[in-house]
Every structure is written in C-alpha cells, then in structure tokens.
Amino acid sequence: MKVGFVVLVGRSNVGKSTLLNALVGTKVAITSPKPQTTRRAVQGVLHVPEGQIVFVDTPGLFQKRHNALTSRLNKTAEESVTGVDVLVHVVDPHRSIGPEEEKVIKLVRSTGLKAILAINKMDEPKPRYLEDYRALAPDYVASVEISALKGSHLKTLVKEIIERLPEGEPVYPEHQITNLSNREWYAELIREKVFMLLYQEMPYTVAVEVDDISERATKNKGNILAVTARILVDDEKHQRMVIGKGGEMIRRIGSATRKELEAVTDRQVFLDLEVVVDPHWPERLV
Numbered sequence: 168m169k170v171g172f173v174v175l176v177g178r179s180n181v182g183k184s185t186l187l188n189a190l191v192g193t194k195v196a197i198t199s200p201k202p203q204t205t206r207r208a209v210q211g212v213l214h215v216p217e218g219q220i221v222f223v224d225t226p227g228l229f230q231k232r233h234n235a236l237t238s239r240l241n242k243t244a245e246e247s248v249t250g251v252d253v254l255v256h257v258v259d260p261h262r263s264i265g266p267e268e269e270k271v272i273k274l275v276r277s278t279g280l281k282a283i284l285a286i287n288k289m290d291e292p293k294p295r296y297l298e299d300y301r302a303l304a305p306d307y308v309a310s311v312e313i314s315a316l317k318g319s320h321l322k323t324l325v326k327e328i329i330e331r332l333p334e335g336e337p338v339y340p341e342h343q344i345t346n347l348s349n350r351e352w353y354a355e356l357i358r359e360k361v362f363m364l365l366y367q368e369m370p371y372t373v374a375v376e377v378d379d380i381s382e383r384a385t386k387n388k389g390n391i392l393a394v395t396a397r398i399l400v401d402d403e404k405h406q407r408m409v410i411g412k413g414g415e416m417i418r419r420i421g422s423a424t425r426k427e428l429e430a431v432t433d434r435q436v437f438l439d440l441e442v443v444v445d446p447h448w449p450e451r452l453v
C-alpha cells in the first residue's frame with residue numbers, strides 16, 4: 168500500500184487548515200479568518216483504499232517577524248518540511264504574489280521534494296491573480312485548482328498525491344485521524360471560538376491550556392464530560408475583553424465550545440473556563 172507524509176505549506180490564511188479538515192473529513196485543525204491561528208504542525212490522517220496519507224498542517228509563513236511568536240511560527244513551518252514525501256503548496260489566487268509568497272516558493276524549491284501546487288478558493292468569484300499562479304505550474308509535478316471550503320476537486324488532489332507516495336506500512340491505526348490528544352484538541356477548539364467571537368478586537372497573542380478532563384456524576388443524566396481550561400492573554404485589557412461585560416463574552420465562548428464538543432462526543436459536557444493574564448506564555452510554545 169502507499170503510505171507517506173504530505174506537508175501543506177503556504178502563507179497565512181490561504182486555507183491550509185480548511186483543506187486539511189476537508190481531506191480528512193472532520194475537524195482536526197481549527198480555522199479562523201485571523202492570521203497566525205495555526206501554531207503547531209497538526210497531523211491529519213486520510214485512510215483510502217490505496218493506502219494512508221498523513222497530512223501535516225503548518226503555520227503560515229510571514230515575511231516580517233513582528234515578535235518572538237512570529238519567529239517561532241516561521242521556524243515551526245520551516246522545520247515541518249523535513250522527513251516528508253510530498254509537499255503541497257497551497258495558494259490563494261485572490262492575493263498577489265508578494266514577498267511572503269516568494270519566501271514560500273523559495274522554501275519549496277530548497278526542499279527538493281515532489282511538490283504539488285494547489286490553487287485554492289476557486290469557489291470565490293473573479294480570482295484576480297489566477298493566471299500568475301497558473302504560470303508557476305511548470306515548476307511543480309502537478310497543479311490542481313480546488314476549493315477546500317466546497318470540497319471541489321479534492322479527489323483529484325488526493326490522486327496526484329497517492330501516485331507520488333512510496334509503498335510502506337501504515338503509520339497510524341485505521342481508527343486514528345490525528346496526532347492531537349483530546350487535551351490538545353479541546354484547547355485548540357476553545358482558542359478557535361475566542362478568535363471567531365473576538366475577531367476584530369482580539370490580538371493573536373492568546374493561548375489555551377486544558378488543566379483537567381474527567382467524568383462527573385450527575386443525579387439524572389449519568390456521567391458527563393467535565394473540562395477545565397484556562398484562556399491565557401498577555402495583559403489585563405485583553406482579559407477584560409475575553410470576559411466581557413458581566414461575563415457575557417466568556418459565556419458565549421463557553422457555549423459555542425460546549426455545543427461543538429457535545430456534537431462530536433455525543434454526550435453532555437460541562438466546561439469551566441478561566442481567563443488568566445500570563446505575558447510569558449509564548450515562551451512555552453512548543
């Protein structure tokens with residue numbers, strides 16, 4: 168069977184996480200219109216009759232290093248291209264080829280890997296720079312125009328990938344679709360809701376740490392899933408924003424997270440959230 172690692176690279180907000188979720192068939196990576204949402208190399212596993220593809224989603228590359236966090240994200244993205252079999256360069260034809268895209272292209276060329284160009288967001292009207300990206304196609308082993316959001320032409324992309332993977336034994340068992348633990352995935356889900364509900368106001372310098380996941384007995388509904396987590400921000404101003412007036416915002420974040428967790432786990436969830444000021448959390452980012 169064909170088995171291999173496939174890394175998704177590209178600049179921020181080209182749709183890598185949306186593509187990963189669409190390929191795997193469920194949410195393994197959080198998505199947000201906000202830049203720098205992805206912070207770790209998240210793996211999503213696709214099981215197909217021909218074999219197994221382990222997709223690696225990476226943070227978007229940034230030309231300007233604004234702070235230590237941006238520098239760390241760029242390093243994570245660059246290190247993620249090692250030890251893989253195929254590289255998929257995801258681009259957005261609605262954005263011009265600028266310094267950040269040129270940096271990604273340079274990285275792609277330096278790897279020497281079999282690289283596939285995935286021109287994403289083809290569901291959106293009038294991709295102004297489509298021809299500019301089509302002109303890059305000869306430098307890749309294949310080029311596919313897709314819509315990760317609508318699921319268009321993803322089978323074609325998978326076919327192109329499978330053809331270029333080596334034969335081998337499965338890396339993950341058939342039931343496993345990600346490398347994230349429940350604790351890591353719950354933390355990511357909470358962080359996604361913070362970004363979605365506070366998109367305009369909230370900076371990307373926010374993190375979530377899950378402290379406890381346990382079973383809690385109730386009188387009438389059996390055991391429920393109890394999750395305790397901390398939302399980490401870098402100053403008191405952002406703490407007030409996340410909590411909201413009278414605690415309204417933190418309740419909305421908790422409610423949105425709980426509904427999705429209950430839909431995925433098919434059980435009742437109790438979610439206890441605390442907002443903590445910790446300006447040093449980026450130093451602990453792995």
